[in-house]
Amino acid sequence: MLSASLASLLCPVCRAGFVPGGDRTLVCRAGHSFDAARQGYFNFLVGKGTVFEADAADMVAARFEFLSAGHYRPLAEAVAEFAAPALAARQNAGTPxxxxxxxxxxxxxxxxxxLLDRAAQEGTLPDGKPIAAIGLDISKFALRRAAKLNPEAVNLVSDVWQPLPVADQAVDVVTVVFAPRNAAEFARVLRPGGRLVVVTPRPGHLAEVAGQTGMLGIEPAKDERLAASLEAHFSAVGGRDLDLGLALTPAEVARLALMGPAGHHLDRGALDALAAALPPLTAVSACFRISLFEPRS
Known part of the structure; x- marks a missing residue:
């Protein structure tokens, strides 16, 4: 599957394309090479790297355990649903x-x-055609998990605020779930008719535990600011709200707090003490907005 994604990639050093090769080494047409880490991801941070703080190992572990328990499964299914039409259109377009x-x-x-499982199970992949997938994150700890979970994808340590290591008009769908949004770069890499699927929290998200666990609050008018940040490059074409009622154990509440942006600053000892004082189950409301955008002509 690495070969299927290779045509979409650009060298982060010189912006040249990559030549076909082995699954463990990427070599661009100018000769720059990148070896896969033992866990299967590639590090595309070059030069000064990134100024942003990557998620730490315990934050990533908390996220992996929380998501693996299925609490946000309906959200994952909704993201896949929004992405499916653009992927199916490309597969049925009769182009190489x-x-x-x-x-x-x-x-x-x-x-x-x-998303990849849904595409395979529901016929998004006619005639056995593969879907090429690129996973991008600045945390090597996250990419270790991602490379194991999605071995058919090319998983890259890369900074979304730098030029993406992806060719112009090379992808059909960009998904952004609780992550930064580089509108200009997303518009550049999307093909005409492609989709940008963005997930953001809504007011009330995790309100029952946010304050006491030190999680960051939801900014007011977040939807308006999202649209404004993208409007130079994208048109809003749809979306929907999704509310989930969760019943979480003390350990799950702690993971929920640790796995997000607040995890960079939380006192781990204080979080453990707080979790120990919680009842066996805590009712928590998860409130999401899934927004759909298409690139402007």
Whole structure:
């Protein structure tokens, strides 16, 4: 599957394309080479790397365990549902180009895994055609998980705020679940008719535990700011709200707090003490907005 994604990739050093080769080494046409880490991902951070703080190992472990328990499964299925039409259109277009998805901020690869499984199970892949998949994140700890979960994808350590290592008009869907959004770059890499699927939290998200666990609050008018940040490059074409009622154990509440942005600053000892004082189950409301955009002409 690495070969299916190779045509979409650009060298992060010189922006040349890659030549066909083995699954463990990528070599661009100018001779720059990148070896896969033992866990299967490639590190595309070059030069000064990134100024942003990557998720730590315990944050990634908390996210993996929480998502693996299925709490956000309906969200993953909804993201896959929004992505499916653009992927199916590419597969049925009669062109040599393979349907391609870029999961920007892929984390542990949970949402990309659901998307690929849905495509395979529901006939998005006619005549056995593959879907090329690229997972991108700045955390090597997250990419270790993602490469294991999605071995058919090419998983890259890369900074979304730098030029993406992806060719112009090379992907059909960009998914962004609780991750930064580089509108200009997403518009550049999307093919005409492609889709940008963005997931953001809504007011009330995790409100029952957010304050006491130190999680970040939801900014007011978040939907308006999202649209404004993308409007130069994208048109809003749809979306829907999704509300989930969760019943979480103390350990799951702690994982929920640790797996998000607040995990960079939380006092782990204080979080453990708080979890120990919680009842056996805590009712928590998860409130999401799934927004769909298409690139402007």
């Amino acid at each position: 180009a393979v349907a391609t998805v870029l999961d920007a901020g892929t984390g542990t690869g949970h949402y990309l895994r659901c």
